[in-house]
Amino acid sequence: DAEITQSPRHKITETGRQVTLACHQTWNHNNMFWYRQDLGHGLRLIHYSYGVQDTNKGEVSDGYSVSRSNTEDLPLTLESAASSQTSVYFCASSDGSLAADTQYFGPGTRLTVL
Amino acid sequence: GNSVTQMEGPVTLSEEAFLTINCTYTATGYPSLFWYVQYPGEGLQLLLKATKADDKGSNKGFEATYRKETTSFHLEKGSVQVSDSAVYFCALMSNAGGTSYGKLTFGQGTILTVHP
Numbered sequence: 138d139a140e141i142t143q144s145p146r147h148k149i150t151e152t153g154r155q156v157t158l159a160c161h162q163t164w165n166h167n168n169m170f171w172y173r174q175d176l177g178h179g180l181r182l183i184h185y186s187y188g189v190q191d192t193n194k195g196e197v198s199d200g201y202s203v204s205r206s207n208t209e210d211l212p213l214t215l216e217s218a219a220s221s222q223t224s225v226y227f228c229a230s231s232d233g234s235l236a237a238d239t240q241y242f243g244p245g246t247r248l249t250v251l
Numbered sequence: 252g253n254s255v256t257q258m259e260g261p262v263t264l265s266e267e268a269f270l271t272i273n274c275t276y277t278a279t280g281y282p283s284l285f286w287y288v289q290y291p292g293e294g295l296q297l298l299l300k301a302t303k304a305d306d307k308g309s310n311k312g313f314e315a316t317y318r319k320e321t322t323s324f325h326l327e328k329g330s331v332q333v334s335d336s337a338v339y340f341c342a343l344m345s346n347a348g349g350t351s352y353g354k355l356t357f358g359q360g361t362i363l364t365v366h367p
Binding site: 172181240 | 294295296344353354358359360
């Protein structure tokens with residue numbers, strides 16, 4: 138079955154370190170998204186991509202970067218981790234052929250920055 | 252810009268009680284509306300959606316009707332079960348094109364706990 142996976146599921150790091158969170162989908166979806174989930178804020182969009190070599194900033198993109206070198210993967214990099222980036226991170230993908238496409242979410246990565 | 256407002260939680264109910272979770276939105280154009288559910292320790296999954304005014308989305312006994320006149324998409328279920336305990340998110344996707352295309356805007360989420 139097609140799926141979307143994230144790794145690691147849990148990560149503890151220190152302030153200032155570079156961290157990369159992996160996202161891999163096997164649906165061959167064009168669109169991929171990264172969100173962070175914080176209490177009281179719901180999910181907020183960090184970065185998104187509509188296809189290979191395409192990346193765009195979301196509403197909370199400062200301190201994060203992504204790259205899209207193939208259809209299946211959209212890794213999220215925290216250039217210099219800060220305590221404010223402690224959160225749960227979700228990756229999602231959608232086909233992109235319809236305006237009301239369903240987004241399919243991964244299981245999440247819980248990141249703690251000490 | 253687009254925004255979604257959900258009722259304050261958490262919501263605690265007894266099994267077989269009636270559930271309503273309110274959701275209102277602000278958006279340009281004619282957005283599509285969604286309810287996503289997040290069970291403990293899992294990612295979000297689509298519960299139901301509606302793409303135009305007066306559409307009713309339904310799934311697993313849950314329903315929501317797209318009300319353009321009140322800009323609302325309230326979630327209802329006639330008889331909740333313990334297994335419905337989860338976090339529920341209302342969301343919209345703008346169909347206005349351009350930079351809004353394909354992106355979801357979420358409400359803050361409502362925690363539902365159902366007791367036996």
